[in-house]
Amino acid sequence: MEKFIPLSVPNLKGNELKYVTEAITSEWVSTGGSMINRFEEDMATYLGADAAVACQSGTAGLHLSLLTAGVGPEDEVLVPTLTFIAAVNPVTYVGAKPVFLDCDDSLCLDPDKLEAFCRNECMLEHGVLINKQTHRPIKALVVVHVFGNMADMERIMLVAETYGLIVIEDATEALGTYYTAGKYNGKFAGTIGHFGVYSFNGNKIITTGGGGMLVARNKQQLQYAKYLSTQAKDDEIQFIHHEIGYNYRMTNLQAALGVAQLEQLEDFIAVKHENYEVYKQEISDVNGVSLLPFRSGIRPNYWFYSLFIENTQHSKLTRTELLERFSKNNIQTRPIWGLIHQQQPYKCFQQYNIEEAEYYYERILNIPCSSNLKTEEVQRVVACLKNA
Incomplete structure (x- = not known):
């Protein structure tokens, strides 16, 4: 039998061992440590974003985006059907209802059908898009950049702006993909909508074993997402919490891998x-x-x-x-x-x-x-x- 050829596996030939060893030597191996901050800063610099928040997974990043956007049980969210299920599950985590849309030849969300659905199946009431069938407000749209391709963000953002939709870019498969022409020339996948999410799972183009990263257009919203990701601590000395938070912070060991991977x-x-x-x-x-x-x-x-x-x-x-x-x-x-x-x-x-x-x-x-x-x-x- 010839040697096995895997589909997609990590490439760990850079400074991974060096940086992980540094993290271990520092004894900061959990959700605190300098490597987390460094990875966030390096990612923000690479993407041309103001800041980034490291989290436990891409799924956690999507969940934090929906929470930060204020999506709740009364709302609906437009989602693609051609995607990994992790792009849709967080919609149900916040109690909202998904509405499934088709893809185009890029395998990404079809902007024509998105526009047709908003125009023909919904109505705008005081700036809020209402689904005629369910009478629920449609608050957000999840766009997945499938297999490293880029969805037609020019068209999609125009529709979203027309109908008041919050756009969450699932760029978990598209770190490094960017426009070379048009309105968004030079903009990376994940940096065009209101929120952008990346994944560093073992089969992604760079990996931290697990883990994700979140960017956002609004600095205050990004800080709020970070607050939620660290158990919503309002007083870290007295352990006071005014909201329900989540254990979604990336570990320092994972971030050490991420720093080395991003270099390559x-x-x-x-x-x-x-x-x-x-x-x-x-x-x-x-x-x-x-x-x-x-x-x-x-x-x-x-x-x-x-x-x-x-x-x-x-x-x-x-x-x-x-x-x-x-x-x-x-x-x-x-x-x-x-x-x-x-x-x-x-x-x-x-x-x-x-x-x-x-x-x-x-x-x-x-x-x-x-x-x-x-x-x-x-x-x-x-x-x-x-x-x-």
């Missing part, structure tokens, strides 16, 4: 870009499949590569058959997540005109994309595909 981010992106281009060239002559492109006018981080299976007369293989073939050859691949509006906990919630997500669900397979993936491994993946 641009190098990781360069390698992933190079491998993407090799895949694209090699797959171009394979009938019935192609590599899904990223949106024009952006510099993506190339986090995940999406193999599009056309199911044409030239290729009778299905996504499931290819998944099995790669597995037999010791190559890890992954289908898109099960669509969230079809998941058991969410079947009872409203969905709007979902078509493209179901189409792509049947036709996308993610192929190996680690930042330490070697050219010969790319060639082996392609050879397996060509022999299918």
